[in-house]
Amino acid sequence: KAGVTQTxxxxxxxxxxxxxLSCSPISGHRSVSWYQQTPGQGLQFLFEYFSETQRNKGxxxxxxxxxxxxxxxxxxxxxxxxxxxxxxYLCASRSGAHAYExxxxxxxxxxxx
Amino acid sequence: AQSVTQLGSHVSVSExxxxxxxxxxxxxxxxxxxxxxxxxxxxxxLLLKYTSAxxxxxxxxxxxxxxxxxxxxxxxxxxxxxxxxxxxxxxxxSPSGNTPLVFGKxxxxxxxx
Numbered sequence: 001k002a003g004v005t006q007t008x009x010x011x012x013x014x015x016x017x018x019x020x021l022s023c024s025p026i027s028g029h030r031s032v033s034w035y036q037q038t039p040g041q042g043l044q045f046l047f048e049y050f051s052e053t054q055r056n057k058g059x060x061x062x063x064x065x066x067x068x069x070x071x072x073x074x075x076x077x078x079x080x081x082x083x084x085x086x087x088x089y090l091c092a093s094r095s096g097a098h099a100y101e102x103x104x105x106x107x108x109x110x111x112x113x
Numbered sequence: 114a115q116s117v118t119q120l121g122s123h124v125s126v127s128e129x130x131x132x133x134x135x136x137x138x139x140x141x142x143x144x145x146x147x148x149x150x151x152x153x154x155x156x157x158x159l160l161l162k163y164t165s166a167x168x169x170x171x172x173x174x175x176x177x178x179x180x181x182x183x184x185x186x187x188x189x190x191x192x193x194x195x196x197x198x199x200x201x202x203x204x205x206x207s208p209s210g211n212t213p214l215v216f217g218k219x220x221x222x223x224x225x226x
Binding site: 004033036042043044045048049056058090092094098099100101102103104105106107 | 145149154155156157158159164196201205207211212213214215216217218219
């Protein structure tokens with residue numbers, strides 16, 4: 001079974017631009033979570049979607065948004081990019097809302113210049 | 114609020130030596146605990162999880178961890194380090210197992226030949 005895939009793997013954007021990252025969960029998984037990883041703040045939860053509905057949201061500004069499609073694929077969007085948004089963005093999927101194990105993708109490395 | 118403390122941002126061991134990575138958590142309720150490993154330029158891989166069953170948990174690649182409620186600890190061990198174990202290790206806690214993960218800052222393990 002294929003793992004979690006994220007596209008693109010690497011991205012360079014300019015401050016003020018917006019960006020969209022994509023995540024395809026493991027086949028059959030309906031829950032998708034997003035995490036931001038930076039050297040300073042470590043791994044921080046952004047949001048989680050289950051069956052196209054946002055279940056949980058982390059403490060990030062409104063510039064960070066996401067959505068989930070009917071095929072469980074998810075996108076996250078960051079508008080008005082800031083230098084501090086440079087990070088590795090990780091997507092994780094699990095089979096259902098009550099499943100314990102999360103399976104992570106390889107991440108998208110976003111660099112904001 | 115849940116939190117996780119990993120003692121030691123960098124641990125170095127000789128090949129064949131015992132690996133001990135420390136994790137302490139704070140939680141107002143019995144938590145669910147996880148250890149993940151991250152290799153360079155990759156996502157997170159689940160090593161093992163504690164879900165209130167046996168206090169000694171065995172995971173992949175010869176790793177195990179023991180849940181000690183009295184010490185609020187969940188230290189990760191491996192009897193004999195291999196060069197391939199060199200990576201970053203993250204301890205994480207979840208209040209109910211299926212809620213967002215709260216990660217520690219990570220411990221980078223180096224294995225010396």
